[in-house]
Amino acid sequence: MSTITEPVKKSFKVQMLEAREMAITASVNRLLSEKGFDAMTVDEVASEVGIAKASLYKHFSSKEELACAAMVQAMQKAQDFLLNLNKASEPSTAGEPSHHATTCAALNKLMATTRWTLQLKMAGQMPTLPSQNSSLRATLMASRPYMDGLMQVSDLLGAWIVQAQKEGFINSALPPIAVLYTIYARACDPVLEFLKMSELHTDEEIIDIVMTTCFAGISARS
Amino acid sequence: MSTITEPVKKSFKVQMLEAREMAITASVNRLLSEKGFDAMTVDEVASEVGIAKASLYKHFSSKEELACAAMVQAMQKAQDFLLNLNKASEPSTAGEPSHHATTCAALNKLMATTRWTLQLKMAGQMPTLPSQNSSLRATLMASRPYMDGLMQVSDLLGAWIVQAQKEGFINSALPPIAVLYTIYARACDPVLEFLKMSELHTDEEIIDIVMTTCFAGISARS
DNA sequence: GTCTATAATCAGATAGAC
């Protein structure tokens, strides 16, 4: 009741609420990765989180909003990763001009990002958005947090792509947007699952294989 | 009633039945390509074909069987294409030994197959099988015609892959099965749709782009 | 805010007349 204890109590409540919502998005993320949006049911989410289905709808107003929250969180993680990459590579630029470097910082960052994406998917933490589902797409496109995150990620990657092309490490005959989409598509590459099912290679080997096909293609280098 | 007219009448009936089933699988193929298995409803199929839903179930016992029939037909088309490719390239082998050839027949066939696949998908005629859906997968795996077709196609492509690797045109560091899956994956490559939506390139340009990323990767050649 | 119970809807599948 006092004006002093009120904020503390409220903060605790908010913490609990946020913790619960984190638990929810984590479950959604896992289920989205495992079965996709359509096959995932709200009942499953509720039972996995350990609360009643009706309680879920107190937090999120629809199944689409539920998935959207998980996607926003995943996008946030991607942003953090990219910004960290950028920060980590900045000190080296103070040393030498990267004019005739044998390694390309931009290409390295693109490769690191792609590998990170593949590892996430391999670990079952990459929510697979069904490119064909309309209701989820509509919700995502209407979500400011999601679209803002997507733009930022695209801008960062796009800049690296253009830079890598300028330095001759990415095929300049390819439109940058095509390169961007090709990297994005690794997040839902079925080759990972197929190779995993064949049980002929370790997870790391599979990632190396897909990294190779993505950047070097399947043809032999001349 | 006569033993002479009976077979003729029956044959006509069979023709009608087969024609109807062809119309059904064609519609299923289109819808499967447009929206995928989950989003496609049996009601849609029925109304597009122009018959009642119950009539559909006289031909196919379930939605899965419906999709399976379309997939079998598509697989058959793929087989025909591959066998034709093989036949067309055989005469040249009689001429010179392809030992130090500058072009590789096997690689050419792999590229032709990939391009054909992309063109089919671009035309909305490639049924997209959801890698995550379990009920359809189970039906497909239990279908002899489908699995037989898949095996034959895989054997043909696999032989070309090994041959192209032997001749130094496909990266020998990649397991042949990985190359096979990478080519298969072009049938559901979301990059095609993304680029199509961006409306910056013609269909042919998009196919060329994806062909390039598939065989040469996104990196510049050294 | 969480629960149990229930509404509302939709889609796959079937019954039965013709």
Added chain:
DNA sequence: GTCTATCTGATTATAGAC
């Protein structure tokens, strides 16, 4: 074999007690 009408089950979403 085709139709209309219906069943069945699953799933999203909500009402109302606590």
